[in-house]
Amino acid sequence: MDMTVTTGALVGVSIPVFFLGIVGILVFGYFLQWLPWGGYVSAAQNGYLFGSYLLDHLWHLILPLTILTIADLAYIVLLVRSSMLEVLRQDYVLAARASGLSERTVVYKHALRNAMIPVITYVGLYLGGMLAGAPVTETVFNWPGIGRLYVESVTLLDYPIIQAVTMLITLMVLIANLFTDVVYAYIDPRIRLD
Numbered sequence: 001m002d003m004t005v006t007t008g009a010l011v012g013v014s015i016p017v018f019f020l021g022i023v024g025i026l027v028f029g030y031f032l033q034w035l036p037w038g039g040y041v042s043a044a045q046n047g048y049l050f051g052s053y054l055l056d057h058l059w060h061l062i063l064p065l066t067i068l069t070i071a072d073l074a075y076i077v078l079l080v081r082s083s084m085l086e087v088l089r090q091d092y093v094l095a096a097r098a099s100g101l102s103e104r105t106v107v108y109k110h111a112l113r114n115a116m117i118p119v120i121t122y123v124g125l126y127l128g129g130m131l132a133g134a135p136v137t138e139t140v141f142n143w144p145g146i147g148r149l150y151v152e153s154v155t156l157l158d159y160p161i162i163q164a165v166t167m168l169i170t171l172m173v174l175i176a177n178l179f180t181d182v183v184y185a186y187i188d189p190r191i192r193l194d
Contacts, residue, residue: 080119120184
């Protein structure tokens, strides 16, 4: 199981997001015709999924969201694995095993909580930068979003929009850092918010 997950995560890290997006469009949009190729809604109202604008919007969101999730989940899986391997070698885990606790209790209650600290740091910083990291996916899927707007504004030297999006990204990073600090206190009882 460990080799399968590690190999899958390494493949996920190795494939660029734009290539994964194009492959997803070809497989699920063109060959299988299960999902739309791009855009955020069908062009005509009679093309809406079950006649509903909301369902059609969600239907168009499945492929870009899946591609972004797969691309980012690979890093998190590798980080969780390496962090768990480090924590499982600690003395308190050996003491918990020696005291007769079940392996499930040792892994999930003692080791995983301590192994999540670096993962929370990464996820918190990633959530703040998610807005800045989506322009490639938005461009591949022809999705009108803030990342694509940012790239177009930089190309056109539209300074007010560049400044507004930069301030929005900065605000998201600050909120993500605050959220990360609060989650630290919840996960690790040694950390207290004062």
